[in-house]
Amino acid sequence: MLRLEKRPQPSKAWTYAAPLLAVVITILLGGVLFWLLGKDPIAATRMIFWDPLFGDFAAFYLPELLIKAAPLILIAIGLSFGFQAGIWNIGAEGQYIIGAICAAGVALAFYPLEARWMIFPLMIVAGIAGGAAWAMIPALLRVYFKTNEILVSLMLVYVAEVLINAFSVGLMRNPDGMGFPGSRSLKEYPAAANGDLFPNLGSFGSGIHWGVITALFAVVVAYVFLTRHRFGFNVRLAGQSPRAAAFSGVNPNRLIILCMVLSGGMAGLAGMFEVAGPSGQILGSFPAYYGFTAIIVAFLGRLHPIGIMLAGLLMALTYIGGDAALQPLQLPSASIQVFQGMLLFSLLAVDVLTNYRIRFSKGAIA
Amino acid sequence: MKRRTLLASGAAAALSTAFGAPLRAQEKTKVGFIYVGPINDGGWTQYHHHSAGEMVTHFGDSVELVYQESVPEGPDAERAMTQMALGGADIIFTTSFGFMDPTINVAAKFPNVKFEHATGYKSAENVSTYSARFYEGRAIQGHLTGKMTKTNKVGYIASVPIPEVVRGINSAYLHASKVNPDVEFKIIWIFEWLNPAKEADAAKALIEQGCDVILQHTDSTAPHAAAREAGNVYTFGQAADMAEYGPMPRISSIIDNWAPYYIERVQAVMDGTWTTSNRWDGIGTGMVGIGEISDAVPADIKAEAEAMRDAIADGSYHPFTGPINKQDGSVWLAEGEVADDGALAGLNFYVEGVDGDIPS
Numbered sequence: 132m133l134r135l136e137k138r139p140q141p142s143k144a145w146t147y148a149a150p151l152l153a154v155v156i157t158i159l160l161g162g163v164l165f166w167l168l169g170k171d172p173i174a175a176t177r178m179i180f181w182d183p184l185f186g187d188f189a190a191f192y193l194p195e196l197l198i199k200a201a202p203l204i205l206i207a208i209g210l211s212f213g214f215q216a217g218i219w220n221i222g223a224e225g226q227y228i229i230g231a232i233c234a235a236g237v238a239l240a241f242y243p244l245e246a247r248w249m250i251f252p253l254m255i256v257a258g259i260a261g262g263a264a265w266a267m268i269p270a271l272l273r274v275y276f277k278t279n280e281i282l283v284s285l286m287l288v289y290v291a292e293v294l295i296n297a298f299s300v301g302l303m304r305n306p307d308g309m310g311f312p313g314s315r316s317l318k319e320y321p322a323a324a325n326g327d328l329f330p331n332l333g334s335f336g337s338g339i340h341w342g343v344i345t346a347l348f349a350v351v352v353a354y355v356f357l358t359r360h361r362f363g364f365n366v367r368l369a370g371q372s373p374r375a376a377a378f379s380g381v382n383p384n385r386l387i388i389l390c391m392v393l394s395g396g397m398a399g400l401a402g403m404f405e406v407a408g409p410s411g412q413i414l415g416s417f418p419a420y421y422g423f424t425a426i427i428v429a430f431l432g433r434l435h436p437i438g439i440m441l442a443g444l445l446m447a448l449t450y451i452g453g454d455a456a457l458q459p460l461q462l463p464s465a466s467i468q469v470f471q472g473m474l475l476f477s478l479l480a481v482d483v484l485t486n487y488r489i490r491f492s493k494g495a496i497a
Numbered sequence: 498m499k500r501r502t503l504l505a506s507g508a509a510a511a512l513s514t515a516f517g518a519p520l521r522a523q524e525k526t527k528v529g530f531i532y533v534g535p536i537n538d539g540g541w542t543q544y545h546h547h548s549a550g551e552m553v554t555h556f557g558d559s560v561e562l563v564y565q566e567s568v569p570e571g572p573d574a575e576r577a578m579t580q581m582a583l584g585g586a587d588i589i590f591t592t593s594f595g596f597m598d599p600t601i602n603v604a605a606k607f608p609n610v611k612f613e614h615a616t617g618y619k620s621a622e623n624v625s626t627y628s629a630r631f632y633e634g635r636a637i638q639g640h641l642t643g644k645m646t647k648t649n650k651v652g653y654i655a656s657v658p659i660p661e662v663v664r665g666i667n668s669a670y671l672h673a674s675k676v677n678p679d680v681e682f683k684i685i686w687i688f689e690w691l692n693p694a695k696e697a698d699a700a701k702a703l704i705e706q707g708c709d710v711i712l713q714h715t716d717s718t719a720p721h722a723a724a725r726e727a728g729n730v731y732t733f734g735q736a737a738d739m740a741e742y743g744p745m746p747r748i749s750s751i752i753d754n755w756a757p758y759y760i761e762r763v764q765a766v767m768d769g770t771w772t773t774s775n776r777w778d779g780i781g782t783g784m785v786g787i788g789e790i791s792d793a794v795p796a797d798i799k800a801e802a803e804a805m806r807d808a809i810a811d812g813s814y815h816p817f818t819g820p821i822n823k824q825d826g827s828v829w830l831a832e833g834e835v836a837d838d839g840a841l842a843g844l845n846f847y848v849e850g851v852d853g854d855i856p857s
Contacts, residue, residue, distance in 0.1 A: 188583050195576055296688045300658050300856045311618075311659050316598065409572040415657065415688050416570035416595050454573070455580055457565050464535065464567035 135487040145485040150431055150438070153477035154445070160477070161470045170460050178459065179452035179470075192455065194327070194338020196447050198409050201342040202227070202401040204443035206425035208349045209397025211434040212357075213390035216369040220391055222269065222284030223398040224422025225291035226262035230399020231406035232291075232298055233261030235314060235413045238323035239303055242315060247322040254323060254403055262399015263392045265291065270391035274384045280391070288422070296415045303413045318411035325408035342404030346443075349397065353436040366390070398422060427475050449474065526767050528552070528759075529586035530564040531577055533593035534691045540716030540736040541690065541753070542566065545592045545615075547737075548755035555760050559767070570595025578603040582610045588766045590759070591615065593690065594659055600624060611771050613762060616661055618842065620773055627758060630779030631661065632668040632841070633809045634751035635712075636816035637787055637802050638733050639672030641749060642710045643680050644798045645731050646673075652703025653684045654696055654713040654720055658856045660844040662714050667848045668816045669712055672805075674850055683708055686856050693719040704730055711746075721747055731793070738788040749802070750788030757783060777838065780810045817841065822849035 158180070162172035183192035206223050213220050220226075234254040241250050269283035296312075303314040317323045328344075329337035357363035369376040369386055377383065401421065410417055428446050432438030453467030530549050534542035546564065553562050563586060568577045574596050581589050582603060588611040591600045597617035604612045604624045612624040620626050642651055651673060655662050666684060673680045683706060685699040692715070700711050700720035710731045713720050718739055724730035724746035732742065734750025758776065765771040778784035787806050790799045808814035819830030824847040830836055847855065 188580075191579060191583060198572070297856070311594070312657060411572075411598070414571070414595070419569065419571060419573065451576070454565070454577060458529075458563050458577075458580055458584055461563070464565070 134490045136490045141485050149481040153481045156477040157474045178456035183452045190333045191335045197338040197343050200443045200447035201346045202421045203425050203428045204346040205401040206398045207429040207439045208353045209394035210429045213394050216366040218390045219281045220394045221281050222288045225288035226265045226395040226398035227402040227422045228291040229265040230258040230262035230402030234258035234403035235406050250322040258399045258403025259396040263396040266391040266395020270388045299414050314413040316411050317407045340408045350436045350440045525561040527561045527586045529581040529589040531591045532566045536566045539718045544737050544753045551756035552759040575599040582607040625774045627776040629784040632664040633779040634785050635665045635668035636672045639669035643673035643677035646710045648707045648709045649679045650708045651682050652708035652711045654699045655686045656690050656714045664844050691716040693717040697723050744791035744793045749790045752786035754786050
């Protein structure tokens with residue numbers, strides 16, 4: 132009979148193998164799902180995972196992949212520090228929205244001034260500040276009133292969604308928009324636009340905007356902080372053993388605030404790049420759930436910067452490839468969401484092997 | 498210029514190698530649809546899809562239908578449209594207001610593909626716009642509402658504050674208050690086109706406030722379910738007939754019938770005669786249909802409503818005919834004056850008597 136036995140410490144090998152195995156299991160289960168829907172499972176899997184990278188229209192899909200992955204990676208990197216320390220910021224989506232609102236507010240306040248050297252950096256500062264400030268609310272409430280940061284940060288997402296709706300039909304509405312909701316297009320405002328930095332690369336551009344570069348930079352910086360800096364050590368220590376952390380002089384309240392500000396600021400920064408680039412305007416439909424998807428990305432990437440980068444690219448691939456498979460196969464849109472959900476569940480299931488080992492006990496059968 | 502040619506040749510290459518169907522793509526006209534909701538939402542998207550299906554039935558084997566449902570309004574929409582164009586679509590219908598800028602952006606990259614955007618105001622050489630004069634249907638709803646309400650309180654579940662929705666509120670209110678000066682509108686904005694949970698909550702809140710007629714500019718049947726549960730509340734089908742909720746609470750409906758338009762435009766692509774246009778049709782051409790008025794409505798009221806429908810259809814009556822004042826009491830339309838299409842297209846104020854503000 133099969134029996135699970137707890138490992139003395141998590142298996143190093145399984146820590147790295149689990150996400151890969153989860154991807155394989157997801158592909159197999161996904162194949163079954165597509166087969167049950169009456170579609171060719173091989174073709175569907177190929178369209179999701181292969182065609183965007185190597186197919187006929189890779190020149191179009193690769194830039195899209197970067198555009199989709201950048202905010203996921205940025206937000207997930209920010210979240211990973213808090214998650215390691217046992218500080219659960221679930222409301223990155225709200226901080227992402229507020230960051231976008233603040234950044235767009237700066238841009239619209241200066242419109243139509245042509246001073247990119249000043250406006251674009253100010254937008255970045257405003258985006259970070261906005262996201263960080265929104266994250267400070269659950270952080271301070273936790274520190275001073277012992278509230279649960281999971282609930283408070285999550286609830287603030289809904290507040291942020293109401294705010295962006297209000298701004299899109301109110302203060303930030305495009306005066307030339309004939310009464311329709313939505314701000315001016317920041318894409319068409321050169322001083323604020325976060326466009327493709329290499330638009331002539333390939334027939335669809337490179338997809339590389341400032342957010343992509345910042346995400347890559349964030350991966351490197353986070354890696355250094357996590358492995359070489361005292362902050363990274365404190366974070367890991369606080370997560371593994373709060374008592375030991377306290378003895379070694381880590382101030383838990385300061386750590387909460389630092390982690391929340393960091394994750395909020397990163398989410399706000401992602402919101403800034405998004406509102407000035409791919410999305411282009413403040414609109415009720417701006418929220419794209421990157422803040423929630425980034426939580427999956429963070430865990431799929433083992434809360435490690437390099438892992439998060441790979442997980443962000445993989446998650447982006449399921450979005451892009453999933454969309455690409457919808458049209459030619461005429462799949463229902465929910466099937467791709469089911470597919471993404473399977474990825475998370477497979478990971479959670481396989482993760483059992485990281486902490487437990489399987490034993491075959493002969494005696495139990497008799 | 499160089500980039501454009503590159504893209505154009507890319508699109509041409511796509512036509513011939515489109516997703517493993519090289520020969521068929523040459524013969525068939527590929528018609529694409531980008532939907533904002535699921536194809537079984539019971540309302541807006543379902544009727545676009547239904548009309549697309551009728552278009553396919555009309556043309557048979559000479560067209561190939563491709564669609565993507567539940568496309569979020571935003572950058573994802575742009576990708577979905579580009580994929581469709583790369584997949585070899587000859588004409589793409591984008592059926593939600595929020596797809597306006599994405600449609601314009603993608604159309605600029607694919608000059609040989611025709612685009613048709615529903616309910617927006619931006620067009621281009623290869624982008625047409627089309628919409629229906631739903632406010633004509635709202636006039637009939639307003640008349641029925643004014644006659645049928647007993648509490649004189651009418652709930653209105655509004656979606657996104659764009660002129661189309663404001664027109665609907667104004668038209669319904671004008672015709673309700675014309676036959677019942679005591680009528681009062683309570684408007685709830687949910688800022689979405691489709692969200693059954695929010696729609697149900699809004700309907701319940703309005704019913705609790707004493708509303709016995711619920712009008713909706715949202716796409717699901719959830720308000721009807723809430724009304725049926727409460728009993729003695731009247732509703733109207735939106736975008737689809739929603740006849741399954743008749744004869745009570747649903748007493749009539751506004752039905753979107755896009756099929757004739759879709760057939761006409763696809764035919765134009767086949768004939769090579771497609772040119773950009775801005776179509777705004779109403780009851781007269783059948784783009785706006787009035788669903789069967791149920792037996793819950795007394796025969797004389799039903800006859801009045803049908804007379805109004807016919808008068809609008811033959812052009813003898815325009816729902817926005819003066820005297821009409823704006824909410825602040827200033828004159829909008831003088832006695833006998835009819836609103837012109839330009840003013841209606843950008844309508845952003847309530848008429849006199851409607852309480853509250855348009856969200857801003």
